[in-house]
Each structure stands twice: as C-alpha cells, then as structure tokens.
Amino acid sequence: MFTSRRGFTLGAQVRMFLLCVVMGVAITSTVHAEPVLGCPLGIGNGELWVRGAYKIIDHSERYNAQTGFMEDLPDGWRSEKRSVPLRIGYGLTDRWQIAVATTYNEVERHVQTPRGWLDTDAGGWDGWWLVASYKSHESYEPWQGWQESHINWAIGYKFGCTGEDARNGIGNTADALRIGVLAHVDGDEDDSFCQHLTYTTYERAATVEGWPKSGWEFGDRVGYKWFWEHVLARNLASTFGPIGWFQTDPDRSPAGQAAAYRAHMHNLQLGLAWHPSGVDVEHQKLVFAVSWPYSARTSFAPDYALTTTAMWTW
Numbered sequence: 001m002f003t004s005r006r007g008f009t010l011g012a013q014v015r016m017f018l019l020c021v022v023m024g025v026a027i028t029s030t031v032h033a034e035p036v037l038g039c040p041l042g043i044g045n046g047e048l049w050v051r052g053a054y055k056i057i058d059h060s061e062r063y064n065a066q067t068g069f070m071e072d073l074p075d076g077w078r079s080e081k082r083s084v085p086l087r088i089g090y091g092l093t094d095r096w097q098i099a100v101a102t103t104y105n106e107v108e109r110h111v112q113t114p115r116g117w118l119d120t121d122a123g124g125w126d127g128w129w130l131v132a133s134y135k136s137h138e139s140y141e142p143w144q145g146w147q148e149s150h151i152n153w154a155i156g157y158k159f160g161c162t163g164e165d166a167r168n169g170i171g172n173t174a175d176a177l178r179i180g181v182l183a184h185v186d187g188d189e190d191d192s193f194c195q196h197l198t199y200t201t202y203e204r205a206a207t208v209e210g211w212p213k214s215g216w217e218f219g220d221r222v223g224y225k226w227f228w229e230h231v232l233a234r235n236l237a238s239t240f241g242p243i244g245w246f247q248t249d250p251d252r253s254p255a256g257q258a259a260a261y262r263a264h265m266h267n268l269q270l271g272l273a274w275h276p277s278g279v280d281v282e283h284q285k286l287v288f289a290v291s292w293p294y295s296a297r298t299s300f301a302p303d304y305a306l307t308t309t310a311m312w313t314w
Contacts, residue, residue, distance in 0.1 A: 033051065033087075033182075033311075034154075034180060034182060034196045034198060034223070034225070035053075035085045035087065035101065035103075036087070036101045036129050036131060036156045036158075036178055037131060037133060037152075037154035037155075037156055037178065037180045037182060037196070037198060038087070038089055038097065038099055038131065038133055038152065038154060038182065039152070039182065039184075039282075039283070040150045040151060040152045040182035040183050040184040040194065040195075040196070041150050041152075041184055041282055041283070042091070042094075042095075042097055042133065042135040042138075042150070042152050043089055043090075043091040043097055043283070043313060044091050044094055045091050045092070045093050045094045046091055047090070047091040047313050047314065048088070048089070048090055048091075048313065048314045049088070049089040049090070049091075049099075049283055049311065049312075049313045050087075050088050050089075050311065050312055050313075050314075051086075051087050051089075051283075051309075051310070051311035051312070052084060052085050052086040052087060052309075052310075053083070053084065053085045053307050053308065053309040054082070054083075054084055054307070054308045054309075055081075055082070055083040055084075055085070055305060055306070055307045056082060056305065056306045056307075057080065057081040057082070057083070057302045057305045058079075058080050058302055058303075059073065059079035059080065059081070059300035059301060059302050060072060060073060060301070060302055060303045061073065061296070061300065061301045061302075061303075062077070062079070062111075062299065062300050062301075063261070063297060063298060063299055063300075065260055068260060068261070070296060070297060070301060074112070076110070076112075077110060077111050077112065078108065078109065078110045078111075079108075079109045079110075079111060079300050080107070080108045080109070081105060081106070081107050081108075082105070082106040083103055083104070083105050083106075084103065084104040084105075085101070085102075085103045086101065086102055086103070086104070087099055087100070087101040088100055088101075089131075094135070095134055095135045095136075096132070096133070096134055096135075097132070097133045097135075098130075098131065098132050098133075099129075099130075099131040099132075099133075100128065100129065100130060100131070101128075101129040101131060101156070102125050102126070102127065102128045102129065103125070103126045103127075103171075104123065104124070104125055104126075105123065105124065105125075105126050105170045105171065106122070106123040107120055107121075107122055107123070107168055107169045107170055108120065108121050109169065120168050120169060122165075122168035122169075122170065123170070124161065124162070124164070124165035124168065124170040124171070125161060125165065125170070125171070126161050126165065126170050126171025126172075127158045127159055127160045127161045127171050127172075127176075128158065128159045129156045129157065129158045129178075130156065130157050131154060131155070131156040131157075132154065132155055132156075133152050133153060133154035133155075133182075134152070134153050134154075135150065135151070135152045135153075136151050136152070136153055137149065137150065137151035138150050138151075146185040146186060146187065147186045147187065147188060147189075148184075148185065148186035148192075149183070149184070149185045149186070150183065150184040150185075151181065151182070151183050152181070152182040152183075153179075153180075153181055153182075154179070154180050154181075154182065155177070155178070155179050155180075156177070156178045156179075157175070157176070157177055157178075158175060158176040158177075158178070159175055160172060160173040160174045160175050160176070160203075160205070160206070161173060163206060163208035163209075163211065166205075166206075166208055166211045166213070167208060167210050167211045172205055172213060172218065173205050173206035173208060173211075174202040174203050174204065174205040174206070174218055175202070175203040176200055176201065176202045176203070177200070177201050178198055178199070178200040178201075179198065179199055180196055180197060180198030180199065180223070181196065181197055182194075182195070182196040183195050183196070189231070190230060190231040191228065191229070191230055191231075192228075192229045193226065193227065193228055193229070194225070194226075194227045194229065195224075195225055195226045195227065196223070196224065196225050197222070197223070197224050198221075198222070198223040198224075199220065199221070199222055199223075200220060200221045200222075200223065201220045202217070202218040202219075202220070204216070204217050205217075205218065213251070214254075215253075215254035216251050216252060216253055216254065217251065217252040218251050219247035219248060219249040219250050219251050219252075219259075219262060219263070220247065220248045220249060221245050221246065221247055221248070222245060222246055222247075222248060223244070223245040224242070224243070224244060224245070225241065225242070225243040225244075226241045226242055226243075227239050227240065227241035227243070227269070228240055228241050229273070231279050234278055234279065235274060235275050235276065235278060235279065236272070236273070236274060236275070236279070237272075237273045237275065237279050238270070238271065238272055238273070239269070239270070239271040239272075239273060239287070239289070240268075240269070240270050240271070241268070241269065242266065242267065242268055242269075243267050243268075243269050243291070244264070244265050244266035244267050245264065245265055246262065246263070246264035246265075246266070247262040247263050247264065248262070249262065250262045250263075251263075261297055262297075263297055263298045263299075264295065264296065264297050264298070265293055265295075265296050265297075265298055265301070266293065266294055266295040266296070267291040267292060267293050267294065267305075268291065268292050268294055269289055269290070269291040269292075270289065270290055270291075271287050271288065271289030271290075271307075272287065272288050272289070273285050273286070273287045274286045274287070283311050283312065283313035284311065284312050284313060285310065285311060286308075286309070286310040287307075287308075287309040287310065288307075288308055288309075289306075289307045289309065290304055290305070290306055290307075291304065291305050291307070292304050293305075
C-alpha cells in the first residue's frame with residue numbers, strides 16, 4: 001500500500017506478472033523516450049511497442065561527506081554498474097496507451113565502509129512500473145511555428161525492489177509515483193526536437209536490516225530532457241542535448257535528519273540512430289549513445305556512460 005506524505009493511496013503491489021514476456025525482449029531505446037513514461041509520439045490502436053537498453057557505467061567519482069564534494073575514487077576502490085531498462089507498451093486507442101517498465105541492474109563494487117571493505121557482485125530488478133498515458137495533441141500541419149507536433153501526458157506507479165536487492169545497491173524499496181509531459185516537434189524535414197519534464201515522489205523506504213537507507217524518505221525528483229535530432233541520411237540521424245534530474249529536497253533519515261545535499265545529475269548526450277525502415281519510422285531504430293555528466297552530486301558518478309539501444313513496434 002502506497003501512503004504518501006502527501007496523502008494519496010494506491011492498491012496492493014502487483015509484481016512480476018509480465019516477467020516471462022519481458023525476458024524475451026531484446027535491448028531497446030531511451031533516446032527518444034522517457035524510460036518509464038514513454039514517447040511523445042505515442043503508439044496506435046492495437047500496436048505493441050517494445051524497447052530497452054544496455055547501459056555501461058564505470059564510476060570514477062564518489063561523494064565524500066567529510067569534504068562535501070565529489071572526489072575521485074580512492075586507490076583500491078571499484079564500482080561498476082550494468083543496466084538493462086525494459087519497457088513494453090500497448091495502444092488501447094490512438095490516444096490512450098498502457099505499459100510496464102523495469103530495469104535489471106548488475107552491480108560490482110569494492111569499496112571501504114566504516115565497518116571495513118565491502119564487496120558486492122549481484123544482479124536484480126530495481127522495481128516495476130505500471131504506466132498509462134494520453135496523447136492530448138497531434139498535428140501534422142503547421143502549429144505554433146512547428147511543422148509537426150505531439151504532446152503526451154503520462155503517469156506511472158512503481159513497486160519498489162526487494163530488501164536484498166536494496167542492500168546490494170540495485171535499487172530502493174520505496175514505492176513511487178511519476179507524472180510527466182512529453183513533447184515532440186519538427187522544425188523542418190531534417191530537424192526535430194524531443195523533450196520531457198517529469199516529477200517523481202516517493203513513499204518512505206521499507207525497513208531493511210543492513211541497508212544504509214533503511215526507513216529513509218527520498219527527496220522528490222524533477223527529470224528533464226531536450227534533444228535535437230538531425231537527419232544525416234535516409235536511414236541515419238544524430239541526436240544531441242541535455243538530459244538529467246535533480247532533487248527538490250534532500251533525503252531524510254527515519255529520525256528526520258536531512259542529508260547534507262540535494263542529489264542531482266546533469267548530462268550531455270550524443271547519439272547516432274540507424275533507422276532500418278527510414279528516418280520517418282521513429283519506433284524502429286538502433287541507437288549508440290554516449291553521455292557525459294557535466295554536473296553531478298550523488299553517491300557515485302562516472303566520467304561517461306555508454307548505451308546501446310533499440311526499439312520496435314508491431
């Protein structure tokens with residue numbers, strides 16, 4: 001049961017019911033879509049849209065609470081993460097879509113804690129999202145100076161991960177609610193812009209023995225993206241722009257003590273997208289992307305992250 005500090009409630013947890021379907025899915029994309037809420041273009045009535053990614057992150061920095069700054073990992077430390085975001089969407093109508101989303105994370109760490117060296121080598125699911133979205137605007141005629149335009153509104157509810165996965169750094173146990181608006185506009189035949197703005201609020205984390213964030217309240221997060229896509233050839237396009245998130249307030253311990261900082265992660269991402277059916281078919285493509293955090297304040301951060309992505313619609 002989700003009982004927010006803001007007073008809303010939702011029903012009992014629904015987990016894993018699409019696991020056997022998701023496990024059969026190949027890697028898919030986050031380049032044109034918000035990984036949970038989806039894409040501003042939406043999908044048509046009766047269409048099935050499958051997407052995901054394989055992301056490689058080798059952390060090079062960590063937050064040092066003693067100095068209050070991000071610093072290079074000390075000698076002997078290692079922190080690596082491999083993520084596979086997965087999402088399956090279905091068009092109920094040409095306006096309404098539903099989806100399920102999750103991420104499988106593999107974590108390897110050798111870090112020092114107040115109790116000594118900690119070694120982690122584990123994998124698991126970081127939680128499960130149920131999502132609904134409504135396309136409020138779609139125009140293939142000039143509108144507000146744009147040749148083509150789409151606006152999608154979405155809401156998603158997440159069931160948090162298990163306590164064991166939380167201890168291994170795979171995710172957190174807190175249920176969450178995310179709302180957002182997603183937009184896509186075309187300036188001309190070769191240039192388009194894709195953006196989203198999201199707000200995520202969290203339930204208090206479950207009490208888990210041995211997990212440093214046991215019982216904490218996580219600060220709400222604002223997520224954003226503004227990508228420019230440019231057509232390079234009939235089957236090839238580039239994408240570039242800022243993407244990231246920031247907390248509106250710091251995390252709080254069970255005793256109510258606020259964390260020393262509000263976490264954030266701001267990146268620039270560059271991608272190359274191959275469209276086997278042509279650039280006009282947005283939901284059939286393979287993308288290779290690299291992102292650079294130009295400002296980060298979080299537990300661990302990389303110098304850059306590599307993502308291989310793809311998506312397909314039937």
